[in-house]
Amino acid sequence: MSDHEQNSENHDDHEHDHGRIYIQVFIGLLICTGISAGIGWMISEGMFEGKELLGWGIMLSVSCVKALLVISFFMHLKWEKGMWKWVLTIPASIMSLFLMLMLVPDIGRRTHYYTDERLDRAAYEIVEPAVPVTGLKDSAHDDNHADSTTHEH
């Protein structure tokens, strides 16, 4: 019983700081949102050209930081006592992570097994057409003058 009393006393000691901590967490969350939005803007401006994965990685890490802030302070898991918080959160989190990893081989890497044709039809920017495209309009004439028009690109 004496233990219990001590706990609640400690709890009361913390409470004086909580108001300030909440404001700090709130400002922290705003800064994180700003970082994410900034990177999103940079990506849309093409500043992450060719390394979008890096930008996405940063944004998701920032989101994880925000999630941790919310869970530990706003949901006051940081101040909760006992094992129950770990029992309830860790298995769920691990399951979430592994579920994602399970999808990677078949779904995440699906385009690695595409045929060229499938990729070509999925593609949005045609960087280099796979066949010569010259003479789309005049293909009939090109056939007639096959000797004089051998295209090289």
Next chain:
Amino acid sequence: MSEHEQHQDDGHHGHVDLVYQEALPINNGKVILWLFLSTEIMFFAALIGTYIVLRFGAPAGTWPRPHDVHVDELLGTINTFILIFSSFTVVLTFEAAKKNLAAKAKMYLTVTFLCGCAFLGIKMYEYSSKFAHGIHPQPGGRSLLHEQSDVYYLARLKDQIAEYSKGAVLPLAGSKAEDSATEQADKVPDDKSVSIANKSTMKAETQAMLEEFLHGSLQWAEYVIGRVPNTQSAANIAGLNHRDVLISVSQDVYALPRYAGYILHLRESETAYLSRRIDEVNVEQSQLQQADGETATSLDFEMKLLAARQAYWSRQHSAVHDEEHAHPGGGINQKLHEEQHAGLILAMHIPSGNMWSSTYFLLTGFHALHVIVGLIAFGFPLAWTLDEKRANYIENTGLYWHFVDLVWIFLFPLFYLF
């Protein structure tokens, strides 16, 4: 403990010594809520995880960018701010209720409730603007998203244009269009006359751009169909004559700016080839001996052909002269939207577009449902006196609300910034 056991073993019947053993240092409501939240973590993790894997697995250019599907980052950022702020006020509500400051708690709770409503309002606006652009959760039907520029896509375009231009006589570009435009501007068009009125107000310049863009899209379709043997036979079976489509399409309306990039490429390679070939033919002509009349005519003929092709590509130049037109968000669709040509939005070719809309509506929809549930849970205490006795309720609903915020923290970058 051991003393206690000995005591029982000694066999003193009729005397049960109850010892209070704490199961969990929190109240039952909170335990149950956390159990519920841990299942919610898995529920949303499955949805978000699937989206992440789909999105990361799509090679560059095969997943719609936010602007392609009319996602507004600013609205997303505002909604993020609203949810974070409401989380903050929930915490303040709980603190105030714990200290028995009922009036203060009521005020913070009201702010939270209004934030939730504002979030849903913005979400509703976003959804309605998606629907207005022909983006629906389900492929087919009202959805105008096509993932491939195949024969079905062309058939859809053809249908849409046939429907749109039914019974309407199009003004010739630049002639009567401007006169009738001033007439039409004064009238308030009723529903039936909208499409016709809109067409007659189309600027000549816009119309010309449209024609060239659509020309480009059909060339593209021909190119794709030509490359895939199965689609070619499918086109024959469906009785789709692309020249017919070309003619009906080029009479009016919309564009497929996405193909402008391809046309740019095509034009570059074509013009390079043509100028090189013309130089070659010139040299050949100058070196020609007089006796060889047959070769001379053949060279003349080829020269004419090359000149015609060059003229064709220089005409294309006006349509695709800058990068802006190659961007789906800018260019011709935007221009038509500004000129308020209502009545028709042509089917769009957006790779993985339907996959995107399914995941978008599923995830944000489930999130919005959770927001609604949260608002209901916050609705009751608005009528209560929020003193110490209600602190538990506020804490538990607050935990749920923070979780809803948490989900949005992940949804925001995934859908608005990727």
